[in-house]
Amino acid sequence: xxxxxxxxxxxxxxxxxxxxxxxxxxxxxxxxxxxxxxxxxxxxxxxxxxxxxxxxxxxxxxxxxxxxxxxxxxxxxxxxxxxxxxxxxxxxxxxxxxxxxxxxxxxxxxxxx
Amino acid sequence: xxxxxxxxxxxxxxxxxxxxxxxxxxxxxxxxxxxxxxxxxxxxxxxxxxxxxxxxxxxxxxxxxxxxxxxxxxxxxxxxxxxxxxxxxxxxxxxxxxxxxxxxxxxxxxxxxxxx
Numbered sequence: 001x002x003x004x005x006x007x008x009x010x011x012x013x014x015x016x017x018x019x020x021x022x023x024x025x026x027x028x029x030x031x032x033x034x035x036x037x038x039x040x041x042x043x044x045x046x047x048x049x050x051x052x053x054x055x056x057x058x059x060x061x062x063x064x065x066x067x068x069x070x071x072x073x074x075x076x077x078x079x080x081x082x083x084x085x086x087x088x089x090x091x092x093x094x095x096x097x098x099x100x101x102x103x104x105x106x107x108x109x110x111x112x113x
Numbered sequence: 114x115x116x117x118x119x120x121x122x123x124x125x126x127x128x129x130x131x132x133x134x135x136x137x138x139x140x141x142x143x144x145x146x147x148x149x150x151x152x153x154x155x156x157x158x159x160x161x162x163x164x165x166x167x168x169x170x171x172x173x174x175x176x177x178x179x180x181x182x183x184x185x186x187x188x189x190x191x192x193x194x195x196x197x198x199x200x201x202x203x204x205x206x207x208x209x210x211x212x213x214x215x216x217x218x219x220x221x222x223x224x225x226x227x228x229x
Contacts (some may be wrong), residue, residue, distance in 0.1 A: 044222060044223075045203065099207075102158065103156040105155040
């Protein structure tokens, strides 16, 4: 069975600094996708970034980048130049080819002015 | 551009009552999902569907049923509501197989359900 582990329940970062949110995963399936979503206090789920299991390069989307280390089964999210609006809960998720998805328990990020 | 629409947004049920949470999407997505999110926790997959007529259990299917008669609709049924089913329920959809392809899930706004 697949599993996602996010070991940081809460993180603080100073505005304009970078922060790394940790995510490790476990699956025996060779084909999978890793996703990060943001959930602000308003409750909606916002897609941030994707990394495929066969991708050779780390994904980047604007201020978001994904540090993908396949051998360690980790997919950490890096947010550069943090903004106050980045304060939210962040979820790491994995989806297998057949569609079954697993989410981590999330990390609450607070950006300090 | 509606995306994924969930109704109702809020509901209070009494123990033992039944209800259906509605979910519809207008993006012609093949894959649809139901999740529950307990306070301060991540999303747990209840059921998912890879196309009309095909459904499969997720991590926490007990106490729930689904059907997928059309591409657009994926209702979630609670037959005998229990306090443990108090949660926020999210419906999501994606275009195709999301494993190893950049097909993120698009989420509805959620249904906040309380069972008293």
